[in-house]
Amino acid sequence: MRPLRGREELDLFTRLPYGLNAELADDLATGRRRPEWMWVALRGDRLVARAAWWSRPGGGAPLVLDVLDIEDDVPEPGPDRLDIAERLLRTALAAMVGDGAQPPDYSRFVPPDWREDALPRRIVEDRMAVLERTGARLFVERLRLEWRPGTPVPGPGGRLAFRPPHDSGELVSLMTSAMDGTLDAHGRADLTRMSPRDAALKHYEEELALYSSPRDWWRVATLPQGEPVGFVLPAHNGYNPIIAYIAVLPGHRGNGYIDGLLAEGTRVLAEQDVPRIRASTDLGNVPMANAFRRAGYVNFEREINMTWN
Numbered sequence: 001m002r003p004l005r006g007r008e009e010l011d012l013f014t015r016l017p018y019g020l021n022a023e024l025a026d027d028l029a030t031g032r033r034r035p036e037w038m039w040v041a042l043r044g045d046r047l048v049a050r051a052a053w054w055s056r057p058g059g060g061a062p063l064v065l066d067v068l069d070i071e072d073d074v075p076e077p078g079p080d081r082l083d084i085a086e087r088l089l090r091t092a093l094a095a096m097v098g099d100g101a102q103p104p105d106y107s108r109f110v111p112p113d114w115r116e117d118a119l120p121r122r123i124v125e126d127r128m129a130v131l132e133r134t135g136a137r138l139f140v141e142r143l144r145l146e147w148r149p150g151t152p153v154p155g156p157g158g159r160l161a162f163r164p165p166h167d168s169g170e171l172v173s174l175m176t177s178a179m180d181g182t183l184d185a186h187g188r189a190d191l192t193r194m195s196p197r198d199a200a201l202k203h204y205e206e207e208l209a210l211y212s213s214p215r216d217w218w219r220v221a222t223l224p225q226g227e228p229v230g231f232v233l234p235a236h237n238g239y240n241p242i243i244a245y246i247a248v249l250p251g252h253r254g255n256g257y258i259d260g261l262l263a264e265g266t267r268v269l270a271e272q273d274v275p276r277i278r279a280s281t282d283l284g285n286v287p288m289a290n291a292f293r294r295a296g297y298v299n300f301e302r303e304i305n306m307t308w309n
Contacts, residue, residue, distance in 0.1 A: 001040070001087065002039065002042075003036045003039050004039075004040065007035060013040060016050055031057045032056065036096075037053040039052070039092040041088040049070050049071070049084050049088045051088055051089055051092050052067035053065050053066070057238075065106045068130065068131070069127075070126060070130070072123055082126060082129055082133075085126075085127075093134070105305060106306040107303055110302050110303070112301060124304065128306065131306050135308055138304070138306055140185035140283070141302055141304055142281065142303040143281055144280050144300060145280060145292045146277065146278055146297060146298050147279075147296060149276075153267050154295075157260050160222065160229065160257060160261070161223075161224060162221055162264050163220055165231070170220070172201055174220065174228060174249065175203065178200075178247035179191060181250055181253075182247075190203075211237060211244065212236070217268050218233045221261050229249055230246070230247055230249055230252065230257055232262065232264055232265035233265070234269045241269045242279060243262070243266070243279040246261055246288075258287070263295060277297075
């Protein structure tokens with residue numbers, strides 16, 4: 001059990017299949033990953049388990065554990081498969097995080113119907129079981145959504161006007177207001193540890209402000225007299241065009257404004273001739289999921305988030 005010795009061992013690491021394999025080389029080149037954050041368990045020269053962490057380009061510490069794999073396609077999986085993966089994860093965490101420190105959260109992309117077929121279900125539940133052995137718990141399951149070219153985008157409805165935020169201060173203020181009554185699990189967790197403004201500022205500084213895509217894509221929605229009712233932040237996260245954040249302010253919820261906001265954000269990105277637009281929302285955030293469905297977004301995957309918090 002050891003980390004990779006260098007980028008030249010990437011072929012070894014990718015012997016186990018997962019959708020992120022195609023991104024690993026570029027992630028290493030851009031500093032989102034490091035060989036010392038990519039661990040393997042070998043039996044002879046056979047890869048039997050692996051784990052890897054991700055960060056933003058140039059990040060000094062890993063932010064998320066997003067690869068944890070075990071040999072799945074063997075005729076008769078041995079009873080020690082989960083034991084090996086657990087040992088690998090504990091060994092890597094001890095080296096990377098140290099005793100007593102909270103590990104980065106876990107994320108895995110899974111099929112939208114993963115519970116319905118025996119093999120995908122076993123693959124997901126085996127990895128969750130390994131994490132649970134080390135003290136992690138399920139935090140939230142999320143829908144991963146995609147808009148594809150050719151899907152109609154509604155034109156401006158006339159109920160709302162749109163403009164870019166005046167500055168970061170206005171946007172953080174609007175984000176602070178949107179924290180009231182949020183259905184987002186990450187936002188609700190932040191509110192147990194900090195004030196709404198601190199939670200909004202953290203989200204802005206640690207994610208939104210780091211996107212290199214143009215800030216003039218961002219939109220504040222207002223009523224005809226100029227009162228803000230919500231905002232939508234189209235962006236590019238280095239992998240895909242995305243709807244990074246969308247919210248209706250508390251005093252204006254329930255009036256159908258979410259559809260106009262999502263249409264505007266989708267239109268901004270569609271005008272860039274993008275091959276797709278990605279978005280995500282919590283499985284339990286039914287109003288937001290329904291808005292994406294009405295806008296023609298397809299649920300192509302889900303995401304499992306687990307935490308040691």
